[in-house]
Amino acid sequence: MLSQVLFGEHFKVLEQRKDWSKVRLFSDGYEGFIDNKQYVEITEELYTKLTSETPCVTGELIDFICGENNQLITIPIGSQLPLFDGSHCYIQSDAYSYDGLSYNSPLPKDELIQKSFQFLNSPYLWGGKTPFGMDCSGFTQLVYKLCGYNLLREAKQQATQGEVLSFIEESEPGDLAFFDNQEGVITHVGIIMKDNYIIHAYGKVRIDRLDHSGIYNADIKRHTHKLRVIKKII
Structure with a gap:
């Protein structure tokens, strides 16, 4: 799928x-x-x-x-x-x-985080974009869609949209963070929250820490994704 x-x-x-x-x-x-x-x-x-x-x-x-x-x-x-x-x-x-x-009309940017919370613990499903199973880009696309903004389907496609930010400190809640693999291909995306947290679909929709290296998973006590770029879409 x-x-x-x-x-x-x-x-x-x-x-x-x-x-x-x-x-x-x-x-x-x-x-x-x-x-x-x-x-x-x-x-x-x-x-x-x-x-x-x-x-x-x-x-x-x-x-x-x-x-x-x-x-x-x-x-x-x-x-x-x-x-x-x-x-x-x-x-x-x-x-x-x-x-x-x-x-049926665009919502304020701070609504992105509120909308994302309702999907917490939704299971991961490759190609999915519903609460019954979603992948990382399906999650971000759906949250933005509910707020009246259009994202492309894949993480690497979404990374072509918006304005590049140089540092995490420049970001606002609702901005997108993208992560690449060992070959440099963008394979993951999540929504930045305040206080250096990120909500993303990885096994399930979950909240983890975000730093200059990438996503730190406190459950397994290691980084799971390497940060590539931060984009401001709205």
Whole structure:
């Protein structure tokens, strides 16, 4: 699994096969294969309309939308509500009611840390971006998405965004710290907190110490990641 497509996210079909289609997500440009049973085709007109609107995303860790005949569909936090009017979202001719928490405008930067806390102890899952399992960049992408900001999918891609900071002391809570491997490839990312702490997905979403060398894990009493660069995204 490379990534996940949550309810309401739209994408272009690049190649269609009998059971699988290769798609490119609009939100981050990420490409992969999706089961043909798990998506519905929309018109080009609707795709263009969704592309131009500010996404409205769900804010409950887990919730339901109600479709035809009062059928409930489970959706995780960060799902999108296409053409949401405050009570219903629409996909083609189908309407789905939703009365939970949602966001559709940028939130203050200090909300990034508050949003990240709700994912503490979520298990690590390669390619995941929900509370039931997420990788390091899926975690940062989801937190930023909830606050109204768009990040790319992988850590090395996210590292191309924003403004470089020279020292940890220049950073603010909500900035991103990136870490590389022995080959110099950026493979990890976390969200900087105050007082030299960092929240990141490593085995689970956890809080560790951050210093000029990297991430220090107090449980195993050693550094687990080597600091490469700090970026201010907003």
